[in-house]
Amino acid sequence: xxxxxLLIDDVSMxxxxxxxAFHALDHIDLAVPRASFVSLIGPSGCGKSTIxxxxxxxxxxxxGRVLIDGVDATGxxxxxxxxxxxxxxxxxxxxxxxxxxxxxxKGVKLAEARARALPLLRRYxxxxxxxxxxxxxSGGMRQRAALLRTLLLDTDVILLDEPFGALDAQTRxxxxxxxxxLWEDFGKTVVFVTHDVEEAIFLSDxxxxxxxxxxRIIATxxxxxxxxxxxxxTATPDFMALKERCxxxxxxxxxxxxxxxx
Ligand SMILES: Nc1ncnc2c1ncn2[C@@H]1O[C@H](COP(=O)(O)OP(=O)(O)O)[C@@H](O)[C@H]1O
Ligand SMILES: [Mg+2]
Numbered sequence: 001x002x003x004x005x006l007l008i009d010d011v012s013m014x015x016x017x018x019x020x021a022f023h024a025l026d027h028i029d030l031a032v033p034r035a036s037f038v039s040l041i042g043p044s045g046c047g048k049s050t051i052x053x054x055x056x057x058x059x060x061x062x063x064g065r066v067l068i069d070g071v072d073a074t075g076x077x078x079x080x081x082x083x084x085x086x087x088x089x090x091x092x093x094x095x096x097x098x099x100x101x102x103x104x105x106k107g108v109k110l111a112e113a114r115a116r117a118l119p120l121l122r123r124y125x126x127x128x129x130x131x132x133x134x135x136x137x138s139g140g141m142r143q144r145a146a147l148l149r150t151l152l153l154d155t156d157v158i159l160l161d162e163p164f165g166a167l168d169a170q171t172r173x174x175x176x177x178x179x180x181x182l183w184e185d186f187g188k189t190v191v192f193v194t195h196d197v198e199e200a201i202f203l204s205d206x207x208x209x210x211x212x213x214x215x216r217i218i219a220t221x222x223x224x225x226x227x228x229x230x231x232x233x234t235a236t237p238d239f240m241a242l243k244e245r246c247x248x249x250x251x252x253x254x255x256x257x258x259x260x261x262x
Contacts, residue, residue, distance in 0.1 A: 002033035004070075005189040006055065006080075006157050011064030013050055013215075024050050026214035028064070032157075032191060037183055039192045039200035039207045041246065047215025048193045052159045055191070056082045068157060080157040081150040081188075085165045088146065089134040095145050096121060096130045102153040120148055124182060140171040144178065151186055161193045173231070176202055180229060197246045201225075202234060207242075209249045219249050 013025035025047045032038050040048050053059040055066050057077040065074045073079045089098045099121065100113035108116075121130055125144055134142055143163055150158055163179075164172045176199060183190055194200050200207045204223050211218040223242060225233050233239055 002035060004031045005034040005036075005068065006030075006032040006191070007065075007067040007070075008032075008051065008055065009065045009067060011051070011054060011061045011066070013047065013054065013059070014062045023214040025054075025061070026216045028215075028217060030208060030217065032189055033205070034156075035187045035189055036205045037180075037190045037192065037203055039194060039204040040210060041194060041197060041200050041207060041250070042210025042215070043212050043250065044195075045215075046210040046212040048210065049161055050215065052082060052161055052191075052193065055157075055159060056080055079155060080159055081153045081155045082159045083146055083150040083161065083163055085162040089142055089149075091134055094131045094133060095126060095137070098134065099145055099149045099152060102149060106154070117148075117152065120152070124148060125178060138171070139167050140175055143167065143175060147179065147182065151182065151188065155188075157189045157191070159191050159193075162195065163192075164199070165195065172196075172199070177231070179203065184228065197243055197250070198234060201239060201242050201246065202229060202231075207246060209246060221245060 008028050008030040011025060011028040014021045014023050028051060040051065042048060050059065054061050057073070057075050057079065060075050065072055067073060068079055090101070093101075096114055096117050099117045100108070100110075103113040103116065104110065118130060121127065126141060126148075129137060129141065134145070137145070147160075147163065164175050167175060180203060192200070192203060201223055207221045207223060208217050209219045209221065210216065221242060225236075225238060
């Protein structure tokens with residue numbers, strides 16, 4: 001059994017609002033094993049992004065702690081890589097120069113940073129676009145660039161908040177396979193937020209299903225499907241059973257949301 005890389009230890013969050021305290025997270029306990037891939041799924045507003053903001057040190061929890069490698073990292077900035085749904089590439093920089101941004105901020109010299117980035121651009125599906133500007137690229141390519149930038153930050157833990165949410169279905173499937181390859185190559189510990197149950201199961205070692213009001217973890221579902229994962233695994237009875245289980249939990253949690261969406 002791998003050791004714990006990231007530990008969210010009894011974290012609760014209350015936001016001060018004009019209407020009084022809003023209880024956003026209730027006693028979140030989450031142990032993420034080293035080099036594993038875990039997902040959080042749950043209805044919108046259940047606190048997924050708030051958990052990420054706390055782990056990234058952007059918000060202080062009302063209670064509880066965040067530990068990385070057993071060391072208290074609550075409120076510490078720069079200990080994890082964090083990527084939002086929107087790619088946030090700088091339009092005036094080429095792809096290469098966007099990808100090295102994190103290295104540059106850390107003081108790596110420009111020529112060295114570029115030399116480190118180029119083989120990665122080529123290996124991970126961006127060959128030929130090294131000097132292109134973001135506006136010339138497809139949504140999928142921009143997300144690849146943003147993900148590579150996050151990976152090059154030299155942090156062991158990566159938080160991905162619905163990185164494929166805005167992509168079309170076909171591109172999304174290809175991006176999932178691309179991300180798994182990257183994860184296998186880099187050995188990072190990944191926490192992934194998605195609305196898509198199938199995406200969560202396909203990618204993860206463990207899926208944490210969240211409920212709302214207040215946000216909490218209602219179930220942790222281990223995904224024992226073999227790796228490397230091939231797309232065909234999504235048609236197996238084991239995969240379908242996991243999907244049914246997740247959908248059942250989400251339905252119990254948010255029947256009104258599902259009716260609203262219908
Ligand atoms: N700074 C804030 N002040 C008050 N309420 C907030 C703040 N940030 C988030 N919330 C509320 O906390 C809940 C969880 O938000 P969020 O973490 O963004 O959910 P999710 O990412 O799961 O959709 C939501 O009801 C949201 O409105
Ligand atoms: Mg969110």
